[in-house]
Amino acid sequence: MKLDEFHLERIQSQWENIVDYNLSESGVEPLRLNELVPHNRLQREILETKLGYPQTNGSIPLRRNVSSLYEGATEDHVLVTNGGSEANMVSIWNMLHESDDRDEVVVELPNYMQIWGYSRAFGANVKSFWLTEGDGAWLPDIEGLKDMVSKKTNLIALCNPNNPTGATMKEEHLKAIAEIAEDCGAWILSDEIYRGAELVEQRTPTMWDYYDRVLVTSGLSKAYGLPGLRIGWIACKDEDKVRDLWSYSDYTSIAPSMLGDRLGQMALEPAMREFIEKRTKRILKENWAAMEKWLGENEDIMTCIPPEAAPVCLVKYSESIKSTELAESLIQEKSVLVAPGDHFLLPQTIRIGYGHDKKKLVKGLSLTADFLRGEE
Template sequence: MKLEPFELERIQSLWENVVEINLSESGVEPLRLSELVDVEDLRDIRLGYTQTNGSVPLRRLISKQYEGADEKNVIVTNGGSEANMVTVWNLAREEDRREILVMLPNYMQIWGYAGMMGLKREAFWLKNDGTRWAVDLEELKSKISSNTVAVAICNPNNPTGAVMRSDELRAIGEIADDHGAWVISDEAYRGSELDGNLSPTMWNYAERVLVTNTLSKSFAVPGLRIGWIAAKSREKIEELWAYTDYTSIAPSALSDHLAAIVFEEEMHDSIIDRTRHILRENWRVVEDWLSDNRDIFTYIPPEASAIFLIRYKSDIDSIQLAELLIREKSVLIAPGDHFLMPKHIRLGYGHHADKLPVGLERIAEVLRA
């Protein structure tokens, strides 16, 4: 099967450590190890293999977010990316269902991997209705069929920062359940809502639900590489475990230990507060810049996550624009074309508060020129 380059990850890998100002990051400034633990307390941790599907204490802590779940409803993975990968790999093996419906725009991992696994891909879109990014349920209804193995959503959404409402999730869950399709709900940015209201989880709205998630975004510890899959079907979780035996065997023992600390109530709440605080503070800077440049941009403000989409008024294509910004201004942004959104850029505002105003100004300068 043909390997499709994952353009977004590649442009970031190439340039994020080279440019002066990186506005392509989707998470917030990461935590230091010493903010989580007294480093002395780690001296005696045994660096062996841990429980391969994640330790029982960690899975139990993760399961608390999902009503009626316990550790058997959860498998721990190496990041949300492994969670998405094994989920799609597993579903792509269903012989009588050969199609996946993916909500776009989206983080393109599921889209790309599903294509490589031989699934036919169909999109249903989040559409800018002038006030918010609203999911087109009619499009979903018209495209779903008995051949659909899964409906994949990303909520809160990368790249728009939009949060779908619970009535929208309920409708998606009902449509999928009616057709016997799974719902893959990538909830990597749950917890990073600017208004402080936790976004709804698909867990509550579909029977055949596979929630994927990660500590990389709202929890600000991407270097731990801890993600998870939660499903009401314990059989499905058992099945997925057989896949991680092939991909990574187990999460790192040290990361498993530290992840359990992240989920301790006080720590969990303080990390989430920190994330939301960074986002609100930085968003003010972005808003000022946007209002100074109203004539060259349109946008919908993000509800969650450290990213949002800007539509710019210029003929330049978004990949050329990104290249120009790297070359002439040492600024990295994510081009909209990497999300199938031409004439847009995805801006990340969760990092480098000190450099944010300068980086933003450089983007406006290039577009005006």
């Protein structure tokens, strides 16, 4: 098995802790531990936690809290993983390894290219269908998906809300995709790591509600601002499939960390979950206002379809420079890091994360515009 280089992760890992202004970050400003554990009693409980192995598929309280996000689910429908990345990896590995005659994976693009890379590494015939621009929104090409699937399609992979565009699929889109999957006998892998990070009050619909053969992956890294806990999960209506997935995670990380599991339980308790989600929406609305102002001031050199969810947006620029070259120049000349659109197969674009420190966001945006205008 040979893995393609994960170009986006490489440029972020190399520079995100070195530059002055990191606009590549795709989550919201992380919570501090004393925000998640604000009371003395709970703090003592955490300090007295024995740092042994937790239950390897996730503790029952954590899985029960995760299951509350999906109608009709119980803890037996949930496998806890080390972040959403392991959830996607285990899902792809399991689905392709367990099938002898279905070797096609159809991936929604643009996308965070992890599922694309895993599928190629495991020997799948990877196809794609695209979100397309129309009426001021990114919309799934349903007819294009119909043309891509076949009786050899193992999996249709979605990212909803979408990274890098911030677009969300609506109920009618999910129903249409579910019908296509049903017709060709495919499973659906729905990466919903940004669900709960909406700029509007309405929560993004989940594929859980529209299809039985679905693997929903998610975690606490993005919408919940807790990437350091490394808590992700797979939710599936088929309990046998969940146990099967668990046997695969025995060969990867074995278990989440004890502290990650315990703090994850706390994050998903109803009152704390409500607090975190309100905090996320507040940060996004405040920071998007600054982002929108900057876009308006620079509309002669860039355009952007506003995101509906997620602290990321995709910006098209008019300067005739490759996005990878633009990103490298911004690092060297302005100490600003952006995510090149080339890493999402979308040239002449950059992904900007707007969910972190507002003052640094505004300064980083200003420096980016200065560079595109050729100003010192």
